[in-house]
Amino acid sequence: MNNWFKNYSGIIWLITGITIGSIAGIVLGKQAEVLKPIGDIFLNLLFVAVVPLVFFAISSAIANLHGEQKVSRIITIMSGVFLSTVLVAALLTIVAVWLFPVHQQVVVSSELLNQQAGKKLSGDQVTQLFTTGEFYQLLSRKNMLAMIIFAILTGFGTLRAGEKGLDFGRFLNAGNEVFKNIFVLIMKIGPVGLGAYFAYQVAVFGPSLFGDYAHSMGIGYGVSIFYYAVFYSIYAFIAGGVRGVKKYWKNNFIPSFTAVGTCSSIATIPANLEAARKMGVSATIAGITIPLGATLHKDGSSISSVLKMAVVFAMFGKSFNSPEVILLALGMTVIVSIVEGGIPNGGYVGELLFISAYGFPPEALPPAIIIGTLIDPVATLLNATGDTVAAMLINRFVDKEEWSKNNQQVSG
Secondary structure: OHHHHHHHHHHHHHHHHHHHHHHHHHHHHHHHHHHHHHHHHHHHHHHHHHHHHHHHHHHHHHHOOOOOOOHHHHHHHHHHHHHHHHHHHHHHHHHHHHHOOOOOOOOOOHHHHHHHOOOOOOHHHHHHHHOOOOHHHHHOHHHHHHHHHHHHHHHHHHHHHHHHHHHHHHHHHHHHHHHHHHHHHHHHHHHHHHHHHHHHHHHHHHHHHHOOOHHHHHHHHHHHHHHHHHHHHHHHHHHHHHHHHHHHHHOOHHHHHHHHHHOOOOOOHHHHHHHHHHOOOOHHHHHHHHHHHHHHOOHHHHHHHHHHHHHHHHHOOOOOOOHHHHHHHHHHHHHHHHHOOOOOOOOHHHHHHHHHHHOOOHHHHHHHHHHHHHHHHHHHHHHHHHHHHHHHHHHHHHOHHHHHHHOOOOOO
16 A cells, blocks of 8 residues: 555645645636746746756767667657647547537637737748757747757767767766756646646636637547547557556656646656656657657647637638648648647647638637637647657557567556
8 A cells, every 4th residue: 555655646646736726726716816826936947947858858869879779760750650640630620520510609809809910920930940049049948949959969969979979978868867857856846836727727717618619619628538538548559559558547647737737748848758768668769759749749739720720710601621621721730730839828820820821811810819728728738648659659660679578567
C-alpha cells in the first residue's frame, strides 16, 4: 500500500488540487479570478524553465547519436507519424460535422471586428517563425521554432567537432539533467498552481460553453475526447500492443492535467519528456520528437481548425462537403498544425490563413477566434499528449528490435 501511494502520490495530489480548484471556480464564480496570479506564477516558472530544457534536450540528443541511429530516419518516420495523425483527426472532425451539421448563428461584435479586421499575415511573420535577428531573442518562448532549429544545429555542430567537442557534449548532457530536475522541483507546486488555474478557467470560460456556441462546442469537445480516449489507445496498441496501451495511460495523467490546466503545449514539454521516458521511449527519440512535436504536431489544432471552418461556412450559408473544399481544408489543417505556436490562444495566424484561402470577409475572423478560445483547453490536451504516443510509434518503427525488447517490461 505504501509503495502504491509513493508511486501515485504526485498524481493524487495533482488531481486533488485540480478538483478543489474546479469546485472553487464553480462556487466563487467571477471572484475566482483573484486566484489567477497563483496559476500565473506556476505557469511562468514552467515557461522560464522550458526554453533551456528544450534546447539541452534536443542538442544533447543529437550530439549523442551513435552510428546506427540515423537522424534522417528518425526525422522521416517522425514526419510520417505527425502528418498521419493530424489528417486522421481532421477527417474524423469532418465526418462529425457531416453527422451533426453546424447551424451557427453568430452575432459579431463590431468592437471585436474592428480589433481583428486589420490583422494580416505578413512575410515578416513567416520569417520570424523560423529565425530571429539576435541571439538573445532565441531565449523567448515566442521564438520556439527558431530556438529548436538552433538547438538542432548545435547538436550537429557538436557531432562534427568529434573529440574536440566532447567537453561541450558533456556540458549539453549535464544541462539536460539539470533542467529535468528543475522541472521536478517546479512540479512540486503543481497541485496549487494548476488548481488555481482551473478555478479561473471554470469561473471565466465555463459559462461560455452553454451560450450561442454550445452546439459547436459539443461537436468539438465530443470529437476531441473520443479521439483522445480511442485513437490514442489505438496508436499505443500499434506501438506496443496491450502493454503499450497500459504504459501510455499509466504515465499520461500528469501531462494531460498540465496541458489542460496551462493551455500550453510548450509548458507540457517537461512532463512529456518524463512521461516518454517511463513509457520506454529512447532518450534520443524523446529528445527530438517531444520538443518538435510541441511546435509542429497538433492533433487538437487539426480538430479546432476544421470546426472553425465549418462554423464560418455555416455563417455564410455555404456548403462544407464538396471535394474541393475538403481537400483545401485538409491542406490548410496541415499548415495550421505547423505554423501555430505552442502557447495559449496562439491560433490567430491559422485562422487568418484559412479565411484568406477561402476568400471570406473580415467578419469571419471574430467567430473563429471565439471558437478557438473556447476549445483551446481540450485542443491543447490533444496537441500535447499526442506527442508522447507519437514518440512511441516513432520508436517502434525506428528501432523495432530494441523497442520490442524494452516493451517486455512495464516502466513505472
